[in-house]
Amino acid sequence: MSDSLDEQIRRLEQRVDELLALCERLREENRILRESQESLNADRASLREKNEQARSRIEAMISRLKAMENS
Template sequence: MSGESPPDADALARLERRIEDLVAVCRRLQEDNANWRARHQALSAEYVRLNERTRVARSRVEEMIGRVAALTREER
């Protein structure tokens, strides 16, 4: 033998509990990560949608300003 004593049952039980805890933490982190990725994807899609709406609104406002300016020029 190498002179080392085998780990006792308590030490093995503590190690097993610690491993189970770490596995549970890893699973929770994987779930959290998946949730954050889904949230990020949803927010990215909303950002694109809102950007498009802003672009359309800006275009409409610029068009209205052009019409008002044209009317103003016609009245002079």
């Protein structure tokens, strides 16, 4: 009986160790994903700004062309 209890405790300790290792891996993965998301959000904001600048420049060119046509 004692061996069986010792074996059960050993298996339980092993399972707890596995769960702790899994938690640590998941924490690290979450950290990496958060950093990646922050980087992607920054890239997205930069691209939106560039898109808006390009839109403004194109609209200005169109206005100039229309003004030239009317002259």
